[in-house]
Amino acid sequence: MAATRTPANVAEFCSDHDIRLGGASSIVLENPAIDGVVDAGPAQLHAEVATAVLEVGKHVMVIKPLALFCMDAEGLRRSAED
16 A cells, blocks of 8 residues: 555556555554555655654654654654664
8 A cells, every 4th residue: 555645646656556545644554454664755754754653553664864863863763662
């Protein structure tokens, strides 16, 4: 499943690769069948998205950079340890 704030940007990719397109990240976060998330969105949102994923107990892989600021990266490390 792919989730995005701009579905038009990924609709063709999802169609070509038989991936279900969700309308919002909350769909992914609330779905118990999804164990992990790849965060390939804008770098300025990586810390926010990754924190939300970790807070619901899912695995997250962030496409670099992990965060724009060291304090955000440190916060993600703490969230991952919890």
